[in-house]
Amino acid sequence: MSLDKENIKSGDIIDTHVLRKLYQFVKPYKGRFYFLILLTIALAILAPSRPYFIQIAIDDYVALGDQEGLVKIIYLLVGLLVLQALVQWAHTFLSGWIGQVIIRDIRIKLYRHLLKMRLKFFDNTPIGRLVTRNISDIETLSNVFSEGLAAIIGDLLQLVTILGVMFYVNWKLTLVSLSTLPLLIISTYIFKEKVKVSFNDVRNAVSNLNSFLQEHITGMSIVQIFNREKREYEKFEAINRDHKKANIRSVLYYSIYYPVAEIIQAIGIGLVVWYGATGVFGLDLKVGVLISFIMYLQMFFRPVRMLADRFNTLQMGVVSSSRLFKIMDNDEHIPNEGKLQPEKIKGNIALKNVWFAYNGDEWVLRDINFKVKHGETVALVGATGAGKSSIINLISRFYDINKGVINIDGEDIRDYELSTLRKHIGVVLQDVFLFSDSIYYNITLGNKDISREQVMEAAELVGAKKFIERLPGGLDYNVMERGATLSVGQRQLISFVRAMVYNPEILILDEATSSVDTETEELIQDAIDKMMRGRTSIVIAHRLSTIQKANNIILLHKGEVKEMGTHEELLDKEGYYSQLHQMQKKSMVS
Known part of the structure; x- marks a missing residue:
């Protein structure tokens, strides 16, 4: 198992391309966003007003013994505090609300985009990384709105307001106050x-x-079968150690920075007190001004200290946004420009000069030509890697061909609306995937048009009804993740029921019986015959004994059609198929 490490560095804070894209998600809520900016401005004005009124209270009322005036100024200060608390509450709630609704919209758009991606994209992208994008990166992005952008604007406005008031009150004391600012x-x-x-x-x-x-939890059985627990544990320990070191480094920087900032602030306050006290003693400076400047300085240094965090939050948000938009801008999706949406199809299939490669010109299929008429069964046989599964993936348009054309009922499959095309094709794969949910959900996949009665009828047809009824809860039995509580044969039977309830005109079986035991295979072979009756069927078979009744058998070798004909015709040719048939007979005897 490979360990695909990711190493992405932060970019510039002001990435206009990313910010423009982010604004598209803000636009539906721009009224609230602008109101948030107004609240930010209000906080920037309200916070510095307290020291100013305290200065007035001390110099104009306390110093003169004006008790009545002092009471009035106290009422005013209390009112300002209440107003600031209300504005702060509205600001905090609104910034959090905007952040949450925007990440909800982004997460929904991202997931909807992933649903349309080609299987090739998922072949080349680790699932864990996509999980990180959809959860961790989007959560980081929410901080841009709750703690980043609005907070930075608020801090900068507050700094400008405080500086303006300080210079207005006493410019000399302001310069002394800011003497330590370069250090900070x-x-x-x-x-x-x-x-x-x-x-x-x-x-x-x-x-x-x-x-x-x-990757490793999904493949835990492989890890344990091949006694790789110790090795995989060591690899995990190394990754976890890197994670720990990175976090400890950030903690170390915080543990150094904040004490240093406190010392610088304390020096600044000390200088203000020293210089201000000289002025007070010399009667050039009032006590209220000195006290207000100490408060201003504390208020000034706080946003300066916080700006580093704010900018890092914004920067990480921009990085997360870049990662998300990189996926959203990825156009590796199946084009869905077809207009044909027939309610029913006959199921005549024709492949004409089909070439296909997963990567570049590494051809998996080379000039494939064959036809399947309505109601016929075609079997694809050949060694692993011959291109059998690629053909059925192309017919269902999980991938698109590079050259040639695939027709259904005389129409190019690209002319069909994608969901309509797939609605008419039922696929039973060798590797059955079941969700952690009830049997009923795994069969209907949430389609409310399929009743429980229809499900049980299909289950009876394929021989799955008895085992379903024996399970606790029957159709409501939870199969757990990937159907872990069911046997391979039971999972396969459920996949047959799932294909049947949708009543497709085209049936594709990708080695659907290769993973079941002989007894289960005999149980469902009759059901398969019933399923194929009246339907166009394409069967990929490992056991040649299961396809002897096929109307046409196509033998593939290294992406090319080597032989084609009925079972008897191919045996008479004494070619590839005949050799394969003899080998399987010998293995069964032995």
Whole structure:
């Protein structure tokens, strides 16, 4: 098992391309977003107003012994506090609300986009990484709206307001107050750069952890069968160690930065007190002004310290957005431009000069030509990798052909609306996938038009009714993830029922009996014959004994049609098929 590590670095904070795309998700809520900006401005004005009124209270009322005026100013301060608390509540709630509805919309759009992607995309992309995109990266993005963009605007506005008031009150004391600001800016910049790197490492480690866990938990049986527990544990321990180190580095930077910032702030306050006290003693400065400046300085340094965090939050949000939009901009989806939506089809299939490759010009199928008439059964045989499964994937348009054409009832399959095309094709795969849900859901896949009675009728037809009725809850029995509580044969029978309830005109069986025992195969072979009756059927078979009644047998070798004919005709040719038939007879005897 390969460990596909991801290593993505942060980009620029101001990525206009990404921000424009993000704004498309904000537009439906732009009224609320603009109101959030107004609340941000209001907070930036309200917060610095408290020290100013405290200065007035001390210098104009306390110093003069004006008790009545002091009471009035206290009422005003209480009113400001209540108003600020209400505005702060509205700001916090609205920023959180906007963040949540936007990530909901992005997550829905991303998942809808994934549903349309070609299977080739999922072949080449680790599932754990897609899980990280849909969960962790989108959660990071929500912080852009709740703690990033609006908070940065608020902090910057508050800094400008505080500076304006400070210069208005006493410009000399303001310059003294800001004497330590260059030290704070330098330390903040260094902190921001260090934490940015550690955040990148953390997010990459999280993505690698998700990919590793998803892959190895899914393949746990392989790990245990081949005694790879110790080796896989060591690999997991290494990834987890990287994750721990990245987090510890970020904790280290925080543990250094905040004490340094506190020291710088304390020095600034000390300078203000020293210079201000000299002014007070010399009667050049009022006590209220000095006290208000100490408060201003505390309020000023807080957003400066927070800006480093805010910018990192915004930067990580931009990185997460870039990752998400990279998937959303990926056009590896099956084009669905067809207009044909027939209620019923006959099921005549024709492949004409079909060429196909999963990668470049590494041809899996080469110039394939054959026809299947309505009601006929065609069997595809050949060694592993001959191209059998590729053909059925092309007919269902899980992949599109590179050259040639595939027709159904004389029409190019690309001219059919995609969901309509697949509605008329029933597929039973060798590897049956079942969701962690009831048997009823796994058969109907949530289609409310299929009744329980129809399900049981189809189950009786394929011989699955008895075992379903024996299960606790019958159709409501939960099969757990991937059908873990059912046998291979039971899972296969459920897949037969699933194909039957949709009543398709074309039936495709991809080695559907190769994973079941002989007794179960005999049980469903009769059901398969009934399923094929009146339907166009394409069967991929490993056991040649199951396809002897086929109207046409096509032997594939390295992506090419080598032989074609009935069972008897191919035996008479004494070619590839005859050799394969003899080999299977000998293996059965032995």
